[in-house]
Every structure is written in C-alpha cells, then in structure tokens.
Amino acid sequence: MIKDLPPNTVERLSLYRRRLLNYPNEDKLYIHSHKLAHLLKINPAHIRRDLMLIGFTGDVHKGYNIQNLIDKIGKAIDCKHTQKVAFIGIGDLGRAVADHFNQKETKLKIAATFRTSKPPKTQFQEVTCYHISDMKKVLIKENIELVVLAVPRSYAKAISGEIIRTKVKGILNFTSVHLNVPDRIFVEDYDVIAKLEKLSFFTNTA
Amino acid sequence: MIKDLPPNTVERLSLYRRRLLNYPNEDKLYIHSHKLAHLLKINPAHIRRDLMLIGFTGDVHKGYNIQNLIDKIGKAIDCKHTQKVAFIGIGDLGRAVADHFNQKETKLKIAATFRTSKPPKTQFQEVTCYHISDMKKVLIKENIELVVLAVPRSYAKAISGEIIRTKVKGILNFTSVHLNVPDRIFVEDYDVIAKLEKLSFFTNTA
DNA sequence: TAGATTGTTAATCGATTAACAATC
DNA sequence: TAGATTGTTAATCGATTAACAATC
Numbered sequence: 001m002i003k004d005l006p007p008n009t010v011e012r013l014s015l016y017r018r019r020l021l022n023y024p025n026e027d028k029l030y031i032h033s034h035k036l037a038h039l040l041k042i043n044p045a046h047i048r049r050d051l052m053l054i055g056f057t058g059d060v061h062k063g064y065n066i067q068n069l070i071d072k073i074g075k076a077i078d079c080k081h082t083q084k085v086a087f088i089g090i091g092d093l094g095r096a097v098a099d100h101f102n103q104k105e106t107k108l109k110i111a112a113t114f115r116t117s118k119p120p121k122t123q124f125q126e127v128t129c130y131h132i133s134d135m136k137k138v139l140i141k142e143n144i145e146l147v148v149l150a151v152p153r154s155y156a157k158a159i160s161g162e163i164i165r166t167k168v169k170g171i172l173n174f175t176s177v178h179l180n181v182p183d184r185i186f187v188e189d190y191d192v193i194a195k196l197e198k199l200s201f202f203t204n205t206a
Numbered sequence: 207m208i209k210d211l212p213p214n215t216v217e218r219l220s221l222y223r224r225r226l227l228n229y230p231n232e233d234k235l236y237i238h239s240h241k242l243a244h245l246l247k248i249n250p251a252h253i254r255r256d257l258m259l260i261g262f263t264g265d266v267h268k269g270y271n272i273q274n275l276i277d278k279i280g281k282a283i284d285c286k287h288t289q290k291v292a293f294i295g296i297g298d299l300g301r302a303v304a305d306h307f308n309q310k311e312t313k314l315k316i317a318a319t320f321r322t323s324k325p326p327k328t329q330f331q332e333v334t335c336y337h338i339s340d341m342k343k344v345l346i347k348e349n350i351e352l353v354v355l356a357v358p359r360s361y362a363k364a365i366s367g368e369i370i371r372t373k374v375k376g377i378l379n380f381t382s383v384h385l386n387v388p389d390r391i392f393v394e395d396y397d398v399i400a401k402l403e404k405l406s407f408f409t410n411t412a
Numbered sequence: 413t414a415g416a417t418t419g420t421t422a423a424t425c426g427a428t429t430a431a432c433a434a435t436c
Numbered sequence: 437t438a439g440a441t442t443g444t445t446a447a448t449c450g451a452t453t454a455a456c457a458a459t460c
Contacts, residue, residue: 007404008427014403018382032441041384044441045429052443060435060442077403079410085402108402146405148398170405172398176224178247186409188401192354192378194220195394196291196314197283199352199376201216203392204285214451238417250417251453258419266418266459416460423454430447436440 009050010077015040016047017073020066032063074107084111084144086135111142116151135159139166150174215256216283221246222253223279226272238269280313290317290350292341317348322357341365345372356380 005013019039020031033051037044051057051064054076058064085108113129130138132155139147139162149171151159156177163171163181170186173179176194179187211219225245226237239257243250257263257270260282264270291314319335336344338361345353345368353374357365362383369377369387376392379385382400385393 005407006427007408010404010407011397011400014400015397018399034441043429045431046427048441048443049428058442061440063441077407079406083406108399108406145409146402148402169409172401172405186405188405190396190401191217191221193224193314194217195378195396196352196354197220198213198216199378199392199394200285200289200314201211201283202213203351203375212451240417249453251455252451254417254419255452264418267416269417413460418457418459420457421455423452425452426450428447428449431445433442433444435442436437 005053005076009053012042012046012050013054013073013077016050017070020070023066029066030059030062030064031066031069033058035063078107082107082109083146084109084142085146085148086110086112086114086139086142086144108146111144112138114138116155132159136162136166139163139168143167146170146172148172148174149179153177211259211282215259218248218252218256219260219279219283222256223276226276229272235272236265236268236270237272237275239264241269284313288313288315289352290315290348291352291354292316292318292320292345292348292350314352317350318344320344322361338365342368342372345369345374349373352376352378354378354380355385359383 016036019036023031023039033044033047037047051069054072056064056069056072110127113127114132114135115129116132132151138144144166145168147163147168147170149156149159149163153175156175156179160171160179160181164185168185171179171181171188173187173189174192176189176191178189181187222242225242229237229245239250239253243253257275260278262270262275262278316333319333320338320341321335322338338357344350350372351374353369353376355362355365355369355377359381362381362385366377366385366387370391374391377385377387377394379393379395380398382395382397384395387393
C-alpha cells in the first residue's frame with residue numbers, strides 16, 4: 001500500500017484494474033497506454049502519470065504487462081486483509097455491482113445487505129439480507145468495515161448512531177443527510193438530488 | 207437559467223437550496239454566509255462566490271434573504287418545465303431521495319420506477335413500479351427526460367440501447383459499464399466499486 | 413461610529429494535459 | 437535504423453480559499 005496517492009488516482013487505478021480484468025483479448029499479454037486510455041475514454045498521459053506514481057514501469061515497445069499491472073495496482077491500493085462491505089437499504093444497486101465482487105481479484109466482499117422494509121433473512125446470491133433492526137448486531141458479528149448507506153432521510157441519524165458503535169471505518173453515504181461521526185470513520189457523500197439537478201441544468205443549457 | 211455556471215457551483219446551489227428549505231428556524235428571514243457555510247461544512251467564501259456568479263446580492267448587515275435566495279437559485283438552475291425522472295432498478299435508493307421530490311420547490315418529479323426482478327406494477331407512494339420490459343414504452347408515454355440507471359452489468363447495454371430511442375436527455379449511470387449513447391444525452395457516471403476501493407484505501411492509510 | 417459582512421479579485425491548491433528527451 | 441512509446445517535467449486548466457476594500 002502506497003501512502004499519499006491522490007484520491008482521483010486511487011479511483012482511476014481501480015478502474016484500470018477492473019477494465020483489465022475484463023479485457024477480452026486473453027491472448028494479449030501487454031497493453032499500451034493509449035489503448036487502455038481509449039477503452040476508458042481518458043487521456044493516455046493520465047495513465048502513464050498514475051502508473052508512475054505507483055512505480056510501475058512498462059516496456060517502451062510492448063507497453064505494460066497486463067498481469068503485472070493488475071498485481072501492482074493491488075499492491076498499491078488494496079489493503080492486506082479482506083474487507084467486508086454491507087449494503088444498507090440499497091436494493092438493486094447492490095445487484096448492479098455484485099458481479100465484480102465475485103471475482104477473486106478484489107479484497108472487498110459483500111457480507112450482508114439490510115432492508116428497511118419487509119423481507120427479513122432472504123438470500124441474494126450467497127449474501128444474506130437482514131432486517132435493518134439486526135444491523136448493529138450483524139455488523140459487529142461479521143466484522144464489517146465498509147458500508148454503503150442509502151436509507152430514507154428519517155432513518156439516517158439513528159442508523160449512523162448505531163454504525164459508530166461498530167468496527168465500521170468507511171461509509172459511502174447516499175442519504176443527503178450530514179452524518180455526525182467521529183474522525184476515525186471516513187465518509188464519502190454522494191447527493192443524488194444535487195446530481196439530478198445538475199443533470200437537469202446541463203441537459204437544458206448545453 | 208444562467209449559462210456557463212461551473213458544474214460544481216450548480217451542485218452546490220442545489221445543496222444550498224435544499225438546506226434552506228429544511229432550515230428549522232422559520233422565524234429567521236435572513237442567513238449569513240458563514241452560518242450557511244457552517245451548516246454545510248464548507249467555506250463561507252465559496253457561498254459568496256457562488257451567489258456572486260448567479261448575481262444574488264445580500265445585505266451587508268442582515269445577510270441573505272432566505273426566500274429570495276431560494277427563488278434565485280431556482281431561476282439560476284431550474285429548467286422552465288417540470289422534468290420527469292425514472293429510477294431504473296434502484297430499489298431503496300429511490301426511497302432514500304423520494305422525500306425531497308414531494309416538496310413543491312423542485313422541478314423534478316419521480317414519474318416511474320422499474321425493476322429487473324419480479325414485482326410488476328406495484329406502487330410506492332404515488333409512483334408506479336413497472337417491470338423493466340415495459341421501460342421504453344413508459345419512458346416515451348410519460349415523456350421522461352432523466353433516468354437513474356442501476357441495473358446489473360449484463361442488462362446495461364440492452365437498456366441503454368432502448369433509452370436512446372426515447373426522449374431521455376440525461377442519465378445518472380451507476381452500472382460501471384460505459385454507455386454508448388449519442389452526444390445529445392448527458393451521462394454522469396458513478397462507479398460504486400471504484401468509490402468503495404478508494405474508501406478501503408483511505409481507511410487503511412489515513 | 414465601530415465592527416462585521418458582503419462582493420470581488422488575487423493567490424493557492426490540485427488535477428489534467430501537453431510536450432519531449434530517453435529508449436529500444 | 438526509424439518510428440513509436442514510455443517516464444517525467446512543465447504548462448494549463450479549473451476549483452477552492454484568502455484577503456480586503458466597500459458598505460452600512
């Protein structure tokens with residue numbers, strides 16, 4: 001794990017790796033920066049610069065060795081142990097990302113999902129879906145460190161109050177409620193409404 | 207509607223308005239930049255600068271008139287007509303943001319939700335939930351312009367292929383699949399996996 | 413008035429992209 | 437070799453924050 005990578009670089013490294021894992025041409029062992037850039041619709045210089053930051057070097061003719069690059073990205077951004085993730089009130093969005101988590105090249109595992117509405121204890125793939133009232137207990141028992149939070153506003157405060165009494169270290173917060181959590185918990189907010197209003201704006205001017 | 211606002215400013219204006227709409231002290235008619243900044247955990251200069259960009263001026267002593275500011279933000283970022291939004295395969299996340307859309311101070315309305323799994327034609331609040339196979343038909347009939355897309359990878363291509371044959375102008379894309387759509391459609395990507403891996407990174411170094 | 417806040421410019425910070433020497 | 441790509445620095449771009457004159 002490398003210290004002091006820019007946040008956007010970390011995100012992009014994750015995208016590079018995922019794209020390479022799904023790279024169809026299994027016969028190809030190497031890839032050039034402009035080829036990967038084209039696949040991801042970004043600038044080739046960006047890729048070269050990001051790889052420089054993690055100290056990965058390519059071959060001036062063949063480009064980057066794909067498997068080595070995948071491994072190197074893992075060394076740069078993955079944590080040593082497997083971290084568990086929970087989806088709290090997120091329905092299909094969990095399903096939308098679940099495919100990736102079944103691949104072995106990730107240190108993240110979905111360990112539980114929770115719903116605010118009826119169905120207690122149903123399965124989706126191998127993941128158990130619990131009722132929200134069991135959340136704290138399960139988070140602790142399963143040693144879950146990351147959660148994606150997408151519950152109605154009215155639930156948010158109470159739920160975050162419970163989360164801080166577990167071992168959770170990071171929250172992807174979709175609730176548009178400011179979560180009052182101690183510094184040891186890393187929160188990344190995503191405000192769907194603001195994004196929709198932005199979308200509305202740019203689909204009406206541009 | 208103002209041309210050429212920076213994207214981040216548009217997003218923040220949306221946040222300012224929402225915060226003010228929920229501002230508890232109904233007796234207060236005015237708010238200072240540092241007060242609003244404190245509520246949103248941002249820098250006061252940011253607020254003053256954003257309001258400058260939309261040409262809203264405050265009172266050097268009383269601060270900003272709340273109702274006028276709400277109205278002005280509407281003039282700056284809302285489009286003239288009400289735009290309809292659909293949630294495609296998003297479950298509870300829709301519920302998480304639904305409260306806001308019931309307020310009258312928004313030009314966005316949730317007009318439909320779609321599921322890839324069983325329940326066809328159920329209601330959630332006043333919004334009908336359809337089966338995904340009816341999507342194109344409903345999008346057209348309801349004249350929907352914005353969609354939030356969060357379906358499993360395997361569905362993404364086919365669904366985006368249908369979306370481009372409707373009047374949809376903007377997509378919030380949670381699928382982590384690159385959507386091949388014409389330029390007239392504005393796509394904003396959000397990659398949950400990359401965000402989770404970033405979260406993992408920063409909860410293990412910082 | 414004295415003190416505080418706005419409106420706005422300038423400075424800073426970070427992220428993206430261009431450019432190009434070194435390489436094979 | 438000639439031509440193309442990497443690795444890296446410098447330039448650019450945009451976004452955030454600091455600073456402060458003007459104001460009441």
